[in-house]
Amino acid sequence: MDGVHDLGGKQGFGRIDRDHENDPYHGDHDARAYGLSVSLRAERPYPIDWFRHVRELIDPIDYLTRPYFDSWLQTSLALAIDRGVLDMAEVTGHKAPGPNAGDAKPLTPEDVRKIVVTPPNFERPTDVAPGFSVGGTVITAAQGHSGHTRLPAYARNTKGVIHAHHGAHPLPDAEARGEDVIEHLYTVEFRAADLFPEVTNSDVIYLDLWESYLAAA
Amino acid sequence: MSSFDPHKITEIHRHLHSHLPPEPALRVKAIESLLVEKGLVDPKAVDTWIEAYTEDIGPKRGAQIVARAWLDADFKALLMKDATAAVNDMGLQGQATGHLHAVENTDAVHNLVVCTLCSCYPFGILGMAPAWYKAAEYRARSVRDPRGVLTEFGVSLSDNVAVKVWDSTAELRYMVVPQRPAGTDGWDQEALAKLVTRNSMIGTDRDLSKGVA
Numbered sequence: 340m341d342g343v344h345d346l347g348g349k350q351g352f353g354r355i356d357r358d359h360e361n362d363p364y365h366g367d368h369d370a371r372a373y374g375l376s377v378s379l380r381a382e383r384p385y386p387i388d389w390f391r392h393v394r395e396l397i398d399p400i401d402y403l404t405r406p407y408f409d410s411w412l413q414t415s416l417a418l419a420i421d422r423g424v425l426d427m428a429e430v431t432g433h434k435a436p437g438p439n440a441g442d443a444k445p446l447t448p449e450d451v452r453k454i455v456v457t458p459p460n461f462e463r464p465t466d467v468a469p470g471f472s473v474g475g476t477v478i479t480a481a482q483g484h485s486g487h488t489r490l491p492a493y494a495r496n497t498k499g500v501i502h503a504h505h506g507a508h509p510l511p512d513a514e515a516r517g518e519d520v521i522e523h524l525y526t527v528e529f530r531a532a533d534l535f536p537e538v539t540n541s542d543v544i545y546l547d548l549w550e551s552y553l554a555a556a
Numbered sequence: 557m558s559s560f561d562p563h564k565i566t567e568i569h570r571h572l573h574s575h576l577p578p579e580p581a582l583r584v585k586a587i588e589s590l591l592v593e594k595g596l597v598d599p600k601a602v603d604t605w606i607e608a609y610t611e612d613i614g615p616k617r618g619a620q621i622v623a624r625a626w627l628d629a630d631f632k633a634l635l636m637k638d639a640t641a642a643v644n645d646m647g648l649q650g651q652a653t654g655h656l657h658a659v660e661n662t663d664a665v666h667n668l669v670v671c672t673l674c675s676c677y678p679f680g681i682l683g684m685a686p687a688w689y690k691a692a693e694y695r696a697r698s699v700r701d702p703r704g705v706l707t708e709f710g711v712s713l714s715d716n717v718a719v720k721v722w723d724s725t726a727e728l729r730y731m732v733v734p735q736r737p738a739g740t741d742g743w744d745q746e747a748l749a750k751l752v753t754r755n756s757m758i759g760t761d762r763d764l765s766k767g768v769a
Contacts, residue, residue, distance in 0.1 A: 340562075364684060370606045370610075392565075421565060425596065451604040461727040542720070
């Protein structure tokens with residue numbers, strides 16, 4: 340979707356604020372917001388790309404101005420309300436919190452200690468042959484769509500070269516609709532000068548893109 | 557069941573915006589009280605998440621990986637070919653290391669990592685991302701003006717050093733392997749690891765010789 344989250348190449352942003360650069364969290368409440376957000380979603384009752392899309396749907400002003408983990412917490416909360424484990428009236432204080440009617444027991448500290456050392460594997464088997472090979476020239480889709488996607492707007496309708504193939508991964512656009520579609524995933528190399536009109540050097544940008552974002556060129 | 561309905565979500569966000577306290581600290585407190593009272597969250601699990609990334613998991617892990625690669629050619633070859641396997645070999649696997657890729661700086665190449673669409677980051681080896689990595693300024697500018705961004709971080713590159721920017725748009729995560737500074741012959745892994753800054757593994761730092769003297 341053409342949301343404010345799609346920040347790559349947007350202009351008018353100033354100096355990068357490097358205050359608190361070495362604090363792992365940015366204040367106690369942001370650490371708490373992080374821990375609460377991941378406690379609420381860590382069992383992953385929905386795909387990661389639905390989480391990402393729900394975060395993208397935060398009001399644009401809030402998205403750009405609120406503390407980072409605050410936006411994660413609001414996302415986790417919205418997802419809990421959406422799937423019915425929490426009632427909006429309980430959040431707004433119009434109703435006393437009822438018992439946990441959900442299926443999920445809250446995560447324990449032992450669960451958390453396990454999760455932080457267990458990386459999920461997103462690669463999935465497929466019988467479909469990859470449509471592109473390393474070194475091949477491709478062109479990205481000219482337009483986006485109103486749902487979740489991982490083709491940033493700045494990289495639309497641009498020629499690039501396949502740099503690497505990573506097997507097949509779930510397509511984020513479909514995952515965020517609750518559908519399971521598996522596609523080949525590639526790293527594609529673009530000339531910065533093909534992406535941005537003012538660039539005159541030979542710098543390059545790499546993006547990880549799914550097969551349906553690309554066509555042979 | 558999740559609805560997968562963006563319009564419903566937009567409405568939920570609108571309600572949350574109107575009904576929760578506008579001040580961030582108060583908002584987080586109100587949410588924690590509710591989630592704990594409802595039995596959806598164990599506050600001890602929240603503590604455990606925070607402690608894991610304060611005490612155990614942080615950029616020292618990435619620094620050990622880089623230092624070992626500087627010393628051990630076979631390990632470096634594995635790291636460049638399959639960084640996930642290299643991380644597993646060191647027993648440092650964690651969140652977001654399942655599809656890890658290492659990219660190497662040389663005299664002719666400088667690498668910079670960003671996630672323009674959200675804030676993807678290799679938590680498991682670098683810990684929590686710094687605030688600037690998640691900020692709109694860095695996400696917007698580092699693909700369009702990476703050399704300007706690098707200058708702000710004190711990295712000045714001559715025109716004959718090519719910049720490669722890695723925008724983390726999938727579940728792949730990137731770590732930069734910075735160059736080993738001169739004057740470190742005979743140093744052991746522990747001493748070398750101390751030279752490796754978190755920013756050098758993101759790409760906003762390049763010359764690590766400042767720690768040698």
